[in-house]
Amino acid sequence: xxxxxxxxxxxxxxxxxxxxxxxxxxxxxxxxxxxxxxxxxxxxxxxxxxxxxxxxxxxxxxxxxxxxxxxxxxxxxxxxxxxxxxxxxxxxxxxxxxxxxxxxxxxxxxxxxxxxxxxxxxxxxxxxxxxxxxxxxxxxxxxxxxxxxxxxxxxxxxxxxxxxxxxxxxxxxxxxxxxxxxxxxxxxxxxxxxxxxxxxxxxxxxxxxxxxxxxxxxxxxxxxxxxxxxxxxxxxxxxxxxxxxxxxxxxxxxxxxxxxxxxxxxxxxxxxxxxxxxxxxxxxxxxxxxxxxxxxxxxxxxxxxxxxxxxxxxxxxxxxxxxxxxxxxxxxxxxxxxxxxxxxxxxxxxxxxxxxxxxxxxxxxxxxxxxxxxxxxxxxxxxxxxxxxxxxxxxxxxxxxxxxxxxxx
Numbered sequence: 397x398x399x400x401x402x403x404x405x406x407x408x409x410x411x412x413x414x415x416x417x418x419x420x421x422x423x424x425x426x427x428x429x430x431x432x433x434x435x436x437x438x439x440x441x442x443x444x445x446x447x448x449x450x451x452x453x454x455x456x457x458x459x460x461x462x463x464x465x466x467x468x469x470x471x472x473x474x475x476x477x478x479x480x481x482x483x484x485x486x487x488x489x490x491x492x493x494x495x496x497x498x499x500x501x502x503x504x505x506x507x508x509x510x511x512x513x514x515x516x517x518x519x520x521x522x523x524x525x526x527x528x529x530x531x532x533x534x535x536x537x538x539x540x541x542x543x544x545x546x547x548x549x550x551x552x553x554x555x556x557x558x559x560x561x562x563x564x565x566x567x568x569x570x571x572x573x574x575x576x577x578x579x580x581x582x583x584x585x586x587x588x589x590x591x592x593x594x595x596x597x598x599x600x601x602x603x604x605x606x607x608x609x610x611x612x613x614x615x616x617x618x619x620x621x622x623x624x625x626x627x628x629x630x631x632x633x634x635x636x637x638x639x640x641x642x643x644x645x646x647x648x649x650x651x652x653x654x655x656x657x658x659x660x661x662x663x664x665x666x667x668x669x670x671x672x673x674x675x676x677x678x679x680x681x682x683x684x685x686x687x688x689x690x691x692x693x694x695x696x697x698x699x700x701x702x703x704x705x706x707x708x709x710x711x712x713x714x715x716x717x718x719x720x721x722x723x724x725x726x727x728x729x730x731x732x733x734x735x736x737x738x739x740x741x742x743x744x745x746x747x748x749x750x751x752x753x754x755x756x757x758x759x760x761x762x763x764x765x766x767x768x769x770x771x772x773x774x775x776x777x778x779x780x781x782x783x784x785x786x787x788x789x790x791x792x793x794x795x796x797x798x799x800x801x802x803x804x805x
Contacts (some may be wrong), residue, residue, distance in 0.1 A: 397421070398566065399599070402442045408509050415441030416509070417482075419459075422489035433485035442497040446479040453498060456484065457506055459491030466493070466506040475635070514566045516598050521621050522653040523555035529658055530724070531717075534572050534623065537594055558626070559651035563597045569628025570650065572604075577612045578621035578655055578745040581720060594626065607720045610657055618658040622662070626652040635773040647704070681742055682752040682775065689752055693774050694738050700767055701734045711739040711758035 399629040405416050417438050438456075440449070458469045476483040482494055495502050517539040525531040533553055537545050542558055564570065571591040574580055586593050586604070596602055626648045681689040701708060709719045714737065722740065726732035745751040752775055759768035774798045 401510070404512075405509065407498075408512055409505055411497065411499070413498060414505075415443060416506075417441045417494035418777075419510070420492045421459075422491070424489040427488075429487040430533065433487055435483060435485050436492060438492060438494050439481055441478075441494055443497075444496050446477045449477060451475075453496050455495045455497070455502055456482070457493040457495060459493065459501070459506075463660075466503040466510075468503065469488050478479060479725060494556070502801070516564055516566065516596075517561050518564050518596070519556070519558035519561055520625050520653065521549075521558050522649045522655060523549060523553035524655065525552060526554055526636075529656070530607050530609070531721075532608050532623070532655060533605045534592070535601065536570065536594060536625075537602070538598055539630065555655075556653050559653055562650050566596065566598055568596050570594050570596060571626045571628055572653065573624050573626065574608055574621065576621040577610050577619045577622055578608050578623075578657065580606055580608055580613065581723070584716075584720075591626070606716055607717065607724050608655065608657070609724060614657060614660040616659065618659045621655045622652050623655050624652040635785075681746065681755075682749070689755070689771065689774060693771075697767060698731075698734045698738050700770070701738070701764075703730070704735050704762055704764060705730075705734045708758055708762045708764065709741065711757065711761045712737075712741045713758075714741055721799045 398421065400418060402415055405414050406412055407459045417440060418436060420436070422436075438604070440446070444454075454475075455468050456464045456470045456473060456475065459466050466567075473484040486492075493506060495506065497505075499505065518536050519539060519542050521533070521535045521537060521542075522678065523533045533549070535545065537558070539561055546558070571588065571593055575589040580590075580592070582590055582607075584592070592606065594604070596601060610621070612619050627650060644686065674734070683692075692753060706719050706723070709722070710716070719737070722736045723733055726736055742751075745754070748754070752771065756768045756771050759765070759771065
């Protein structure tokens with residue numbers, strides 16, 4: 397759905413009475429018509445209701461994304477109207493657009509408006525978290541939203557001014573590449589040839605946070621690198637002549653913003669990692685009735701996890717950023733990565749009575765039935781001990797009651 401404001405329509409068409417509904421784009425893979433018609437409901441253009449509707453001014457347009465044409469199909473469908481909607485039936489999906497105007501031919505106007513509406517003036521933002529400069533926020537923001545976005549981020553992030561304005565189409569692909577001594581995890585699913593892939597949509601945040609690293613030894617010096625943005629594929633639905641008329645240099649490069657990683661301070665004895673020496677705080681996950689998992693149980697589970705630790709962590713509910721950070725903090729040490737993941741999750745879920753069952757489910761979803769069965773065995777033993785203790789306490793209370801009765805006699 398591509399929203400269309402009355403102000404934009406008026407500016408482009410120079411017609412104060414011209415209005416348009418949101419543009420509805422429905423797609424299908426097959427060219428075969430549906431066996432039964434599908435009902436489509438489109439909002440009436442702004443200011444138009446079922447009460448004040450002049451049907452002679454209402455036009456239903458059908459769009460052809462390949463031919464870039466807009467045909468008036470008002471007379472070809474049975475239009476029904478409610479107070480807020482126009483309802484009609486179709487036998488295949490395409491693009492549908494309601495227009496309310498006195499003009500008799502609007503296909504050419506619709507094409508012109510569509511080309512303009514799909515193009516946005518945007519700025520790129522690259523900010524680093526104040527408490528952790530290795531965490532970088534990248535965002536592509538429509539020009540009119542830049543100031544509010546920066547105001548919202550200024551308490552937690554710092555960085556250079558936004559890039560110069562560039563023009564992008566709705567649905568256009570672009571890439572972010574870290575350069576000059578700064579690198580990222582190439583195994584990310586959104587990483588293509590070492591660059592982060594984005595698709596620009598005006599109504600979405602178009603934002604990603606990523607942890608960056610550097611092959612440079614930062615103990616002696618800071619790293620002054622950069623992130624550059626490059627164009628990707630233009631949506632097929634954009635006509636070639638419209639993309640050629642895009643303002644600015646017709647090249648792949650869009651903008652570059654500086655990224656600085658500070659020099660690492662020697663740790664000495666300050667704030668040692670909780671993983672040093674494999675020392676972990678004691679904990680009990682679960683509850684007495686369902687069974688506990690202790691620190692020793694988690695350590696035993698960790699020995700069997702292996703290279704699946706990232707998949708397991710994601711299925712446990714840790715964010716991609718948390719997983720990435722754990723991997724970076726404990727790079728070149730698989731054991732610490734696994735332990736950090738498990739105990740980070742455990743500390744976050746100490747108060748959750750269902751956390752043990754969630755751990756079992758996560759292991760099964762990760763293809764580790766063996767570990768799931770081990771956890772089930774451990775908690776079953778815990779449940780048995782709990783039941784035995786309840787029974788033992790009950791017998792002791794019963795025996796105590798009998799002794800008291802005998803003494804009274």
